[in-house]
Amino acid sequence: MTELSINSPISDLEVLDFWNKGEKILNVLPAGDSNMNLVLRVQTNEKSVILKQSKPYVRKFPQIPAPIERIDVEYQYLSRINQKESLRPYSPEVLAYYPDQHILITADLGTEGDFSKMYQADFSLSQNHAKSIFQYLNFLHQVDGLGFPENLEMKKLNHEHIFNFPFLEENGFDLDSVQPGLQDLSMAWKRDTQLKSKITELGKRYLSTGKTLLHGDFYPGSWIESQGELKVIDPEFGFMGDAEFDLGVVLAHGDLSGNSEIIQQAFQDHYTLPYSQALLDQYHGVEILRRLIGIAQLPVNFDLEAKKKLLEKGRKLILG
Numbered sequence: 001m002t003e004l005s006i007n008s009p010i011s012d013l014e015v016l017d018f019w020n021k022g023e024k025i026l027n028v029l030p031a032g033d034s035n036m037n038l039v040l041r042v043q044t045n046e047k048s049v050i051l052k053q054s055k056p057y058v059r060k061f062p063q064i065p066a067p068i069e070r071i072d073v074e075y076q077y078l079s080r081i082n083q084k085e086s087l088r089p090y091s092p093e094v095l096a097y098y099p100d101q102h103i104l105i106t107a108d109l110g111t112e113g114d115f116s117k118m119y120q121a122d123f124s125l126s127q128n129h130a131k132s133i134f135q136y137l138n139f140l141h142q143v144d145g146l147g148f149p150e151n152l153e154m155k156k157l158n159h160e161h162i163f164n165f166p167f168l169e170e171n172g173f174d175l176d177s178v179q180p181g182l183q184d185l186s187m188a189w190k191r192d193t194q195l196k197s198k199i200t201e202l203g204k205r206y207l208s209t210g211k212t213l214l215h216g217d218f219y220p221g222s223w224i225e226s227q228g229e230l231k232v233i234d235p236e237f238g239f240m241g242d243a244e245f246d247l248g249v250v251l252a253h254g255d256l257s258g259n260s261e262i263i264q265q266a267f268q269d270h271y272t273l274p275y276s277q278a279l280l281d282q283y284h285g286v287e288i289l290r291r292l293i294g295i296a297q298l299p300v301n302f303d304l305e306a307k308k309k310l311l312e313k314g315r316k317l318i319l320g
Helices: 010-014 070-081 115-119 127-140 152-167 182-190 193-207 243-257 260-270 277-293 304-319
Strands: 025-030 038-044 048-053 094-098 103-107 212-214 223-226 229-232 239-241
Touching: 010 025, 048 070, 070 094, 070 103, 115 223, 115 243, 127 223, 127 229, 127 243, 127 260, 152 182, 152 193, 152 277, 182 277, 182 304, 193 277, 193 304, 212 243, 243 260, 243 277, 243 304, 277 304
Parallel strands: none
Antiparallel strands: 025 038, 038 048, 048 103, 094 103, 212 239, 223 229
16 A cells, blocks of 8 residues: 555555445545544545554654654553543543554544644533543553563653753754744753753663553643543554653643642542552653743744743643
């Protein structure tokens, strides 16, 4: 099969042996704004499914290479999750997998969209959704990860954009293109040698193999709403690491979306496994920083003063 795109002819999809006899493809549409992969909603006269194909680059930033094998990590992750009664309701069912073509087909969870809406000033996360976030992690972090793919190349990609690129004084990314004045503001963090030393050490820990199965990219863009319930998608960054990494990412996005209080409360109420507060704080802090001064920008609506306060919080969390 040729490399698919949103403009691929239906005949390129019809050659898959997935479809029933007499089943006709009616529509092929983009399924959300995926950062990493091509994701299509394929509608037939019988059903609607999600087809995902990985490419050797990041879909949103084609100039950034990415391991094409990440689709296998997603397949391995979902296969394990779907075997767990506690986690099965949160994730799409795997319907077909074509490893040679880097294609995964899953059930369609609907068109309600992801939780990027959290960054809007008028959005408040519900208690039920906040509860689901930490119940999911509480179940996930107890799953036996024996034999799970190392996923080192995806970790290296993520490592670069969490622990290194945002803190380079000259990285080629003009933050003033995001918000005038942000480039100058960022320099206090890019030139803080004590802070950068701590972040470097944390990055080394991130790259090591841990004991807990993680989603690896557990932020609002990986949560979707389906019939009012929170579901979890896009686990291609999954790996064995520190539980505190998944947790820290969630807490950071509570800060970045103005939903910190309800997320902190849900964490206290619904995450029951042991964790290191110091390690959690560090992962929490670095996620705040990299989202504000790195390339993986969010649709936040903060002025420079508000961003400065968040950056100061991130530094304090990391340095203790």
